[in-house]
Amino acid sequence: MNPRILLYWLVISLPLCWGVAQSINSALPLFGMKSVYIPGFTVPPPAPAKPAAAPTGKAEPVPANPVPAPAPTATP
Amino acid sequence: MSFLDRESIVAKPGYSRWMFPPAAIAVQMCIGQVYSFSVFSKPLTQLIGKTESIKGQDWTIPQVGWIYSLALILLGLSAAIFGKWVERSGPRKTMVASALCFCGGLWISAIGVAYHQLWLLYLGYGLVGGIGLGLGYIAPVSTLIKWFPDRPGMATGFAIMGFGSGALIGGPLANLLMSHFKHGGSAGVGEALLCMGAIYIVLMLFGALIARVPAPDWKPEGWTPPATSTNTMITSGSVSADQAIKTPQFWLLWLVLCMNVSAGIGILGQASLMTQDMFGVTAAVGTGFVGLLSIFNMGGRFLWSSTSDLTGRKGVYLIYFLLGIGLYLTIPYAQRTGSQVLFVAVCCVIISMYGGGFATIPAYLRDMFGTYQVGAIHGRLITAWSLAAVIGPQTLNNISVYNKEHGVPKAEAYNSVMYICVGLLLVGCLANLLVRPVNPKHYVADPAKG
Numbered sequence: 001m002n003p004r005i006l007l008y009w010l011v012i013s014l015p016l017c018w019g020v021a022q023s024i025n026s027a028l029p030l031f032g033m034k035s036v037y038i039p040g041f042t043v044p045p046p047a048p049a050k051p052a053a054a055p056t057g058k059a060e061p062v063p064a065n066p067v068p069a070p071a072p073t074a075t076p
Numbered sequence: 077m078s079f080l081d082r083e084s085i086v087a088k089p090g091y092s093r094w095m096f097p098p099a100a101i102a103v104q105m106c107i108g109q110v111y112s113f114s115v116f117s118k119p120l121t122q123l124i125g126k127t128e129s130i131k132g133q134d135w136t137i138p139q140v141g142w143i144y145s146l147a148l149i150l151l152g153l154s155a156a157i158f159g160k161w162v163e164r165s166g167p168r169k170t171m172v173a174s175a176l177c178f179c180g181g182l183w184i185s186a187i188g189v190a191y192h193q194l195w196l197l198y199l200g201y202g203l204v205g206g207i208g209l210g211l212g213y214i215a216p217v218s219t220l221i222k223w224f225p226d227r228p229g230m231a232t233g234f235a236i237m238g239f240g241s242g243a244l245i246g247g248p249l250a251n252l253l254m255s256h257f258k259h260g261g262s263a264g265v266g267e268a269l270l271c272m273g274a275i276y277i278v279l280m281l282f283g284a285l286i287a288r289v290p291a292p293d294w295k296p297e298g299w300t301p302p303a304t305s306t307n308t309m310i311t312s313g314s315v316s317a318d319q320a321i322k323t324p325q326f327w328l329l330w331l332v333l334c335m336n337v338s339a340g341i342g343i344l345g346q347a348s349l350m351t352q353d354m355f356g357v358t359a360a361v362g363t364g365f366v367g368l369l370s371i372f373n374m375g376g377r378f379l380w381s382s383t384s385d386l387t388g389r390k391g392v393y394l395i396y397f398l399l400g401i402g403l404y405l406t407i408p409y410a411q412r413t414g415s416q417v418l419f420v421a422v423c424c425v426i427i428s429m430y431g432g433g434f435a436t437i438p439a440y441l442r443d444m445f446g447t448y449q450v451g452a453i454h455g456r457l458i459t460a461w462s463l464a465a466v467i468g469p470q471t472l473n474n475i476s477v478y479n480k481e482h483g484v485p486k487a488e489a490y491n492s493v494m495y496i497c498v499g500l501l502l503v504g505c506l507a508n509l510l511v512r513p514v515n516p517k518h519y520v521a522d523p524a525k526g
Binding site for chain 1: 095098099102241247248279282286361363364367368374
């Protein structure tokens with residue numbers, strides 16, 4: 001096999017695998033597990049909610065995107 | 077700049093066709109970032125207030141939402157307008173143009189964030205970036221079909237899968253960069269946009285650099301095109317892009333794509349909220365569910381599209397619609413019985429078929445209109461997606477909100493949305509059943525002369 005084929009596929013596979021790993025990590029809470037946080041590799045957990053946050057009245061509307069991005073999922 | 081021209085990138089004998097899919101995927105996985113734009117939505121509304129949005133000074137969610145909508149509208153328009161130029165120029169020139177527009181758009185947006193000028197985001201990400209999206213989306217399609225005439229469904233599945241993977245990479249990457257550049261209350265949005273532009277342009281130019289087109293007389297080794305096609309749904313003629321839009325087949329396929337996308341968005345646009353409302357799970361679980369759906373959205377693009385090489389394009393769309401109808405009707409049942417596992421499984425299959433619909437359509441167009449200007453025809457068909465992606469979520473979201481505000485229990489507020497999706501799929505199914513081979517009077521006499 002031409003080594004260039006291998007190289008080209010490797011270049012695109014690395015980010016792809018990283019993205020899939022991130023998504024699987026974010027999906028762990030769905031199965032009752034905690035997301036793993038590895039600094040610099042996985043998305044950091046969200047900051048803990050402020051205890052005395054002023055009530056805003058209405059929830060912020062969520063923009064209508066076809067595929068909402070996987071956001072940080074580690075439970076605080 | 078002649079090294080960008082189609083004539084300069086004709087593959088020499090011995091070039092492996094398996095070197096082209098990475099070029100296509102490299103470009104598509106970058107521009108697919110648009111799917112994860114929502115990660116910037118909240119930070120963009122808190123640029124002045126830092127920790128919360130200040131009314132009258134900070135941008136609002138609807139204002140920010142227009143950046144994304146504008147990008148999608150421009151995606152469809154530019155794909156439709158520049159389709160013939162893309163066919164003439166070849167994949168390398170188009171991929172370079174796409175990289176410059178898309179990454180340039182990210183950089184202009186970063187300036188807009190730095191100076192808090194919303195119009196710069198509309199111009200950058202929405203207008204310039206949107207043109208980059210359209211060019212990049214259709215750039216590799218016709219070349220892939222020419223490299224893989226024996227397996228066109230699988231070939232286009234590669235490219236469109238790359239686009240689906242964009243959200244998997246773009247979302248976490250944006251979050252990582254923002255958390256790295258966060259300082260003094262600033263969310264680091266501008267810096268993240270700058271860095272993403274820099275990363276993406278390297279990957280996109282890599283794709284452009286390795287792109288090659290097959291020689292006109294090239295054929296896969298050991299493969300001979302059937303003299304007369306045994307499958308009447310695969311044309312042996314060629315139809316130009318201008319002529320294609322005058323055929324009923326084009327508009328039927330437009331409807332097929334539009335309905336499939338609209339129904340899929342019914343789930344995708346509300347997936348996180350839906351799980352929380354239906355089963356009372358936490359927001360973290362809801363977000364994890366979206367992550368899981370993204371994997372199925374990506375995988376479905378390749379798997380279903382490859383399957384279409386065996387079943388035929390019409391057959392696979394029939395599966396999308398009929399199986400889809402059954403699955404959408406199962407969701408209210410899963411909600412009533414409280415079966416979260418059933419709900420998750422059903423949604424995953426639905427989203428895999430939503431992705432599959434995108435990936436199968438270029439091969440369907442090739443079957444109907446030939447390879448002559450299939451990229452340009454695909455570009456014009458993408459307006460169906462733009463329309464569905466902009467109007468669909470607004471309509472379907474509003475229905476569930478209306479239900480909740482009018483006394484329907486939260487858990488049941490989505491049932492009517494599912495029934496509407498079934499209606500959309502029925503329309504799509506009917507359109508698919510009406511697709512017949514193109515009348516030979518539309519064929520181009522000599523495709524080589526154009």
